[in-house]
Amino acid sequence: MLRLAINGIGKSYEGKEVLKDCTFEFTSGVYALMGPNGSGKSTLLRVCALLDKPDRGEVKYRDVDTPVADDISLRRRVTLVLPHTGIFNASVFDNAAYGLKVRGLSRAETAVRVREALSAVGLLDKADQNALTVSSGESKRLAIARAMVIEPDVLFLDEPTASVDEENTEIIERTILEMKERGAPLVIMSTHEREQAQRLADTIVMMKKGRLVTDGR
Amino acid sequence: MGTLLESFHRAFGLIIGLNAELVAIVLRSFAISGTALAVASLIGIPTGAVLGLKRFPLRGIVISTLNAFMGLPPVVAGLFIYILLSRSGPLGFMSLLYSPTAMIIVQTILAYPIVAALSHSAVLGVGPDIRLAARTLGATRAQAAAAVVREARYGILSAVIAGLGRVMAEVGAILIVGGNIAGYTRVMTTAIALETDKGDFSLALALGIVLLSISIAINVALHMVQRKGARGNA
Numbered sequence: 001m002l003r004l005a006i007n008g009i010g011k012s013y014e015g016k017e018v019l020k021d022c023t024f025e026f027t028s029g030v031y032a033l034m035g036p037n038g039s040g041k042s043t044l045l046r047v048c049a050l051l052d053k054p055d056r057g058e059v060k061y062r063d064v065d066t067p068v069a070d071d072i073s074l075r076r077r078v079t080l081v082l083p084h085t086g087i088f089n090a091s092v093f094d095n096a097a098y099g100l101k102v103r104g105l106s107r108a109e110t111a112v113r114v115r116e117a118l119s120a121v122g123l124l125d126k127a128d129q130n131a132l133t134v135s136s137g138e139s140k141r142l143a144i145a146r147a148m149v150i151e152p153d154v155l156f157l158d159e160p161t162a163s164v165d166e167e168n169t170e171i172i173e174r175t176i177l178e179m180k181e182r183g184a185p186l187v188i189m190s191t192h193e194r195e196q197a198q199r200l201a202d203t204i205v206m207m208k209k210g211r212l213v214t215d216g217r
Numbered sequence: 218m219g220t221l222l223e224s225f226h227r228a229f230g231l232i233i234g235l236n237a238e239l240v241a242i243v244l245r246s247f248a249i250s251g252t253a254l255a256v257a258s259l260i261g262i263p264t265g266a267v268l269g270l271k272r273f274p275l276r277g278i279v280i281s282t283l284n285a286f287m288g289l290p291p292v293v294a295g296l297f298i299y300i301l302l303s304r305s306g307p308l309g310f311m312s313l314l315y316s317p318t319a320m321i322i323v324q325t326i327l328a329y330p331i332v333a334a335l336s337h338s339a340v341l342g343v344g345p346d347i348r349l350a351a352r353t354l355g356a357t358r359a360q361a362a363a364a365v366v367r368e369a370r371y372g373i374l375s376a377v378i379a380g381l382g383r384v385m386a387e388v389g390a391i392l393i394v395g396g397n398i399a400g401y402t403r404v405m406t407t408a409i410a411l412e413t414d415k416g417d418f419s420l421a422l423a424l425g426i427v428l429l430s431i432s433i434a435i436n437v438a439l440h441m442v443q444r445k446g447a448r449g450n451a
Binding site for chain 1: 348
């Protein structure tokens, strides 16, 4: 099981400081990252998910107590579901299977895992449909299934229910809770909704103007 | 009017009867243009992909040059290759002038900028979310780039079809470097020009009908590819 520690993270875009000296340790369970727009939540998630390099500080993953090198094998143990999901112009099944395809898994194993994940998010009946024709809520669910299928040690969710209707929000929340009940993986999600954070998270972490302020629940 | 109708009648007779000379010219056209298009695609698609995916010095100049060369006058390309391949030219020792190879070279030069520039546009048209999503799902940089190119597949196919349209309809450059030698470098467009000069419209019209049919087929294919490539129709 991976643990994540960030130490003194700083990041600027075009001269504007977006993250300021962020230090925290994410150990297990579900963390909700809250804060107003522009507080740096998405940037922090991208830095933690190894998509962006911080200007200052370090992102350290540890497996039990062993430091893990920042390479493709580590990148394949963490994943981030983006607010704009980046769904491919392919079937729902092929979208969900992508992460396994790049890892070179067999077709048989891929089919089993993809069907399981699609079933979990209620999209199994749309497996053969083109993913660009599903609704925006279903698209979010597909993005979560696409992440679940690779069984990551750390799952980052950037506003997973933003612009999603009530029904789809319920399915997404249920999926997160089921993952939590199974005890895996470490989930770090950003959200604007305090009630949602309280329903899903073990720990709420507040962000203000690029700084982390723990709430501690 | 009577002569024209008679010529049309004979032309259809040549097509329906699969006239040996007509069939040979059509097949030669496909062989030369097909090879040129294959070579142009082999180098043009990767060029377009690299230009769309990578940022490097002089990239803007390369893109502008490709865009400018999309409108390269064929006779200018033909003249340039003629000078290179002529006996006194720097590549004269290769004895390629008035050969199908010379025609393939010049058609490749004409098709390459079209395939490369339109492939570049297609790759550029794929949103940054696709590459990012691929990376978040564990793709290496190369796999993420391949995902973007795959997303652009219909645009790239359109680029190849546009290149095919360019080479199939081309006459000036291949006439200069191929010499329109019967049974060797004579293709549809050069044969039409020659037969028209001779006043023998039957074969010219028959080839014209075949060429027009190919042109319509290319445009129908392009339309179908573009429709299929529209979001959600794949």
